[in-house]
Amino acid sequence: MTEYVQIAETVTPLQGAIHRLEAQFAGAVRRDDREGFSGVIVDSGRLVEVATFARDTLGFSYLSSATAVDYLGKAEGDPLEMVYHTYNLQGGPALVLKARTPRSEATLPSLVGVWPGANFQEREAWDLMGIRFEGHPNLTRILMWEGFNGHPLRKDWHEAYYEEDTKPFDSRWPEGRVSRAEEHNPYGRNVKYPADFALDGYESLAEKALYDAAPMGVHVTDMATDRVVVSMGPQHPSTHGVFRMIATLDGETIVGLEPVMGYLHRNHDKIGERNTFLHNMPFTDRLDYFCSMSNNHGYALAVEQLMALGKRYEPPTYRAEAIRVLMVELTRILNHLVAIGFLLNDLGAYFTPLMYAIIERELILDFFEATSGSRMMCNYMRFGGVAYDLPQRIEGTAALVNDRVRDFDTMHYLRDLINDRLPRAIDQTNDLLTTNEIITNRCIGVGVLTREDAIACSAAGPVLRASGVPYDVRRAEPYSIYPDLEFDVAVRYHGDIYDRYLIRLDEMRQSIRILKQILPILEETKGQPFFAGRGGQYNPRIPAGEAYGRAENPKGELGYYVVSDGGQNPWRYHVRAPSFINLTALEQMCKGHKVADVVAILGSIDIVLGEVDR
Amino acid sequence: MYGSGIVRGLGVTLRHFLNTYLEDIRWGFRRHVPDEAFPLRQGLETRGIFTVEYPEEKIATPERFRFIPFLVVENYDHPERPGHDWCTSCGICAKACPPQCIWIVRGTNPETGRPVPEPDEFYIDIDLCMNCGFCAEFCPFDAIKMDHDYELASYDRTTAHVFDKQRLSKEFRYWQSIAPTRAVEEAEARGGWEHKDVLKQREKEARAQARASGGEGEG
Amino acid sequence: MTNSDGDFLHELHHPDVPVPEAVRSVVTVTSFGKLMDAIYNWGRRNSVWPMFLGLACCAIEMIATASSRFDQARFGMELLRASPRQADLMIASGTVTKKMIVPIVRLYNQMSEPKYVLAMGACAIGGGPFKEGYSVVSGLDKYIPVDIYVPGCPPTPQALLYGFLMLHKKIDGQSLGNRNSVPWYSRTPGEDVPVPVLGPDIIDPRQAYLLRRATTTASEAHASA
Ligand code: SF4
Numbered sequence A: 001m002t003e004y005v006q007i008a009e010t011v012t013p014l015q016g017a018i019h020r021l022e023a024q025f026a027g028a029v030r031r032d033d034r035e036g037f038s039g040v041i042v043d044s045g046r047l048v049e050v051a052t053f054a055r056d057t058l059g060f061s062y063l064s065s066a067t068a069v070d071y072l073g074k075a076e077g078d079p080l081e082m083v084y085h086t087y088n089l090q091g092g093p094a095l096v097l098k099a100r101t102p103r104s105e106a107t108l109p110s111l112v113g114v115w116p117g118a119n120f121q122e123r124e125a126w127d128l129m130g131i132r133f134e135g136h137p138n139l140t141r142i143l144m145w146e147g148f149n150g151h152p153l154r155k156d157w158h159e160a161y162y163e164e165d166t167k168p169f170d171s172r173w174p175e176g177r178v179s180r181a182e183e184h185n186p187y188g189r190n191v192k193y194p195a196d197f198a199l200d201g202y203e204s205l206a207e208k209a210l211y212d213a214a215p216m217g218v219h220v221t222d223m224a225t226d227r228v229v230v231s232m233g234p235q236h237p238s239t240h241g242v243f244r245m246i247a248t249l250d251g252e253t254i255v256g257l258e259p260v261m262g263y264l265h266r267n268h269d270k271i272g273e274r275n276t277f278l279h280n281m282p283f284t285d286r287l288d289y290f291c292s293m294s295n296n297h298g299y300a301l302a303v304e305q306l307m308a309l310g311k312r313y314e315p316p317t318y319r320a321e322a323i324r325v326l327m328v329e330l331t332r333i334l335n336h337l338v339a340i341g342f343l344l345n346d347l348g349a350y351f352t353p354l355m356y357a358i359i360e361r362e363l364i365l366d367f368f369e370a371t372s373g374s375r376m377m378c379n380y381m382r383f384g385g386v387a388y389d390l391p392q393r394i395e396g397t398a399a400l401v402n403d404r405v406r407d408f409d410t411m412h413y414l415r416d417l418i419n420d421r422l423p424r425a426i427d428q429t430n431d432l433l434t435t436n437e438i439i440t441n442r443c444i445g446v447g448v449l450t451r452e453d454a455i456a457c458s459a460a461g462p463v464l465r466a467s468g469v470p471y472d473v474r475r476a477e478p479y480s481i482y483p484d485l486e487f488d489v490a491v492r493y494h495g496d497i498y499d500r501y502l503i504r505l506d507e508m509r510q511s512i513r514i515l516k517q518i519l520p521i522l523e524e525t526k527g528q529p530f531f532a533g534r535g536g537q538y539n540p541r542i543p544a545g546e547a548y549g550r551a552e553n554p555k556g557e558l559g560y561y562v563v564s565d566g567g568q569n570p571w572r573y574h575v576r577a578p579s580f581i582n583l584t585a586l587e588q589m590c591k592g593h594k595v596a597d598v599v600a601i602l603g604s605i606d607i608v609l610g611e612v613d614r
Numbered sequence B: 001m002y003g004s005g006i007v008r009g010l011g012v013t014l015r016h017f018l019n020t021y022l023e024d025i026r027w028g029f030r031r032h033v034p035d036e037a038f039p040l041r042q043g044l045e046t047r048g049i050f051t052v053e054y055p056e057e058k059i060a061t062p063e064r065f066r067f068i069p070f071l072v073v074e075n076y077d078h079p080e081r082p083g084h085d086w087c088t089s090c091g092i093c094a095k096a097c098p099p100q101c102i103w104i105v106r107g108t109n110p111e112t113g114r115p116v117p118e119p120d121e122f123y124i125d126i127d128l129c130m131n132c133g134f135c136a137e138f139c140p141f142d143a144i145k146m147d148h149d150y151e152l153a154s155y156d157r158t159t160a161h162v163f164d165k166q167r168l169s170k171e172f173r174y175w176q177s178i179a180p181t182r183a184v185e186e187a188e189a190r191g192g193w194e195h196k197d198v199l200k201q202r203e204k205e206a207r208a209q210a211r212a213s214g215g216e217g218e219g
Numbered sequence C: 001m002t003n004s005d006g007d008f009l010h011e012l013h014h015p016d017v018p019v020p021e022a023v024r025s026v027v028t029v030t031s032f033g034k035l036m037d038a039i040y041n042w043g044r045r046n047s048v049w050p051m052f053l054g055l056a057c058c059a060i061e062m063i064a065t066a067s068s069r070f071d072q073a074r075f076g077m078e079l080l081r082a083s084p085r086q087a088d089l090m091i092a093s094g095t096v097t098k099k100m101i102v103p104i105v106r107l108y109n110q111m112s113e114p115k116y117v118l119a120m121g122a123c124a125i126g127g128g129p130f131k132e133g134y135s136v137v138s139g140l141d142k143y144i145p146v147d148i149y150v151p152g153c154p155p156t157p158q159a160l161l162y163g164f165l166m167l168h169k170k171i172d173g174q175s176l177g178n179r180n181s182v183p184w185y186s187r188t189p190g191e192d193v194p195v196p197v198l199g200p201d202i203i204d205p206r207q208a209y210l211l212r213r214a215t216t217t218a219s220e221a222h223a224s225a
């Protein structure tokens, strides 16, 4: 497994690392010198070598994201490009490795051997882009089903309801005769079949492929129990949505577990590439639907990075940044409270802790609703600031002021919420649950993820930090006004369910600490602009280039890889979803435990399907 | 000790239970008189039961609340142009709409064939609308706004879910009633309660008149 | 209830069926049927158990509706059951994808009559903001019958509760004597909805004839060319 090497190079800047790569692999590594792009393009034949060198010698041991870009018509030979963002766990910017392959015979060596965290991401690239990874242990479709026709993210693949390459569509104005998309399809549905498809005698591969992979049948050895393959989900109360697992059991013990996803695959990337940059903002709300504010923030960061490549760029104002941090940290508390509630659900305390968590959630949502207009789908951040200033008052709720019932003043509401209500809720959760014997019995020592495995599997967020890696994007590659704020990166060392539970409590406490520092900033900056530059632009100009904006979301590191060709729409828009990649380690955590522990382990990773499947 | 966790958990529940009644006593058992007690019970000081007894009680929707958009038209008793659309069919909302669920037919003058600032038809497919509010945010004429009416459940989607212009139109008065402070802010930005074009027209007329009367004075 | 009972109820509503003298003096028979309807519907409407079919973002609002603040138990919807066998109402809350419609149709077939389907949110109604995508079903009602549509993205909990009230109204409007409104008392058992197949794209068996026709024309065109 990956050995975490701490060597002198870790302190040298990225440039040094690139120099060493060039020196070591002369001829096989060249810089990506397109304007606005960074990183190195690696000869695909030596990709594994370069990756191993970057990991072991240069210290870039953490693979954050691996994704493919289709440069149809944008580069010579219309290649497909695989982009790997690797990080040093000491902090600092990414070393970006890129490898190209021709689209007709798209093949690249698999990096699962170097970073096991590439596993699902390579499967996704195969599924959606059609790049074959040689040496991948299980290269099957992951989001679509086996047997699906084509690789949908390729630019020349068109779906059944395809209308135009980019939005806005011409058919909407000025001659916008309304019609539903299904009216234009011969089947009246969102379907399209290949012309040579013969229905008779067709056998669906979707389910068959799943069970073929699981070792079925009776293996009687020394009167041991039989193996059984159990399919759990997608309709199951404890899978946190439409998630499915194919578990192979030996008696009650898990010997193999294959996560099956894609039941909520909503083509976020494909739609995102058709949308204009701003159109994507409300779509990001629907990724991790508990944390729409944080998703907005990550996307705004990515696009602002791109905008910074241009000439006239004004960074968000201080007030805008303060409001963003306020929103994001409130979201973190909200998410963690509910995550603990759901974890307890999975442990058998059916709904009661969740009910209490939801009271606090509702109170935070009241604030979100009054500020942004919607409880869950906030769509609040814009490139360069936020959409509106904080409201005067929070309608619908009231406080007693001098014994008179008054609508809440916003600052009053926030002060009460942050200084009084939320700390009390966190303490109550702590008192109630932390020493509860059922929880300690079922959580301590179960589902252990070691530090090395956590890094290798690209785990992120609380899952990574509960395994003893103090890696937090807010500190490792600071953004927004986090450098001005005082807080600690919570870290726990056992990597079991219990530590993943505790670390959420720790993080909530740190969030409260941050929020307490934000309140005076909000008071001070009252009346200052909350938006930089000209507001009211529905189509801001984004220069060509690439950006990888990442934010520390409650569930882990959320990254947006955005490539712009200078037009209205992103050329490539990819979401590095923490829940999706955290699942890579699920099988490892579950092996050897009982079936009942699986739901608890899954609950402790805290996934949300909107983000897993996108 | 085994069982202590259960006891503590029950303790929390008991506290909530008792608090509900303590609150009741505090309000003299008038908790279901909604005017005062209800918003307070929904606020941060909530202790006991927290339930909104919909449909008898409804949480007030904040001014910025977003649901399906509606089109602002002049009040039906407007002296000059009752029921006239504020929308000038500029098409910005249709371009800014992420799922592209707005269809607009630009109005044309039947005699000259030239476009007129008024939509002939305006549709929103609410089966696509994601309530994002971009249309309202970017409309330069304050002509499309997010509605607060969320009670839209229906038995049939084929007939009821593509909102046409008639279904979408609501009086300007309605917008003033659901978002009083924002309506005032917008009016200040426009420079008056009327539609931008009307204000511009009036200004032009006033200027023309001033010039005319000024000219007369001189002459 | 057996078929003969169904016939009995049916007769109650039939004006030509003679009414015994003794009964006639006590109640008027037409209202007896209505009374049965009222009692029966009152009971059904106040004990609708929804199925916990959380598909996407809307599911979170459904959970919010079920918990502390909005508390759908006030409508007799005590528990969200995960099993279709114990549920009367399928709340499809969220985006229905092609991969997910297969289990959803199976779940629907497993629910026992009388069953209702509520499509919550723009996605379940008609595909919503993701409709244009290649893996999204444009509306649950393309595969299974839907009784109530609750628009919004997401509908707020109060909007969903309003949808429940609409459902109550619908149940109240159903009459035991009218087979068109209560198909579950008909002589023949209700037919299952055919389960779609995941092929190169999703295949609805009910559209097989269309598909066959399309492929034959395609191959004919191929042959002639
Ligand atoms: S942006 Fe406003 S004025 Fe322009 S078409 Fe839309 S509603 Fe009408």
Ligand code: SF4
Pocket (backbone or CB within 6 Å): B069, B093, B096, B097, B098, B099, B100, B101, B102, B124, B128, B129, B130, B131, B132, B133, B134, B135, B136
């Ligand atoms: S709210 Fe958003 S999705 Fe709905 S019509 Fe307006 S711009 Fe389109």
Ligand code: SF4
Pocket (backbone or CB within 6 Å): A286, B130, C056, C057, C058, C059, C093, C094, C095, C120, C121, C122, C123, C124, C128, C129, C152, C153, C154, C155
């Ligand atoms: S209707 Fe909106 S909130 Fe509901 S599932 Fe669809 S995208 Fe999510």
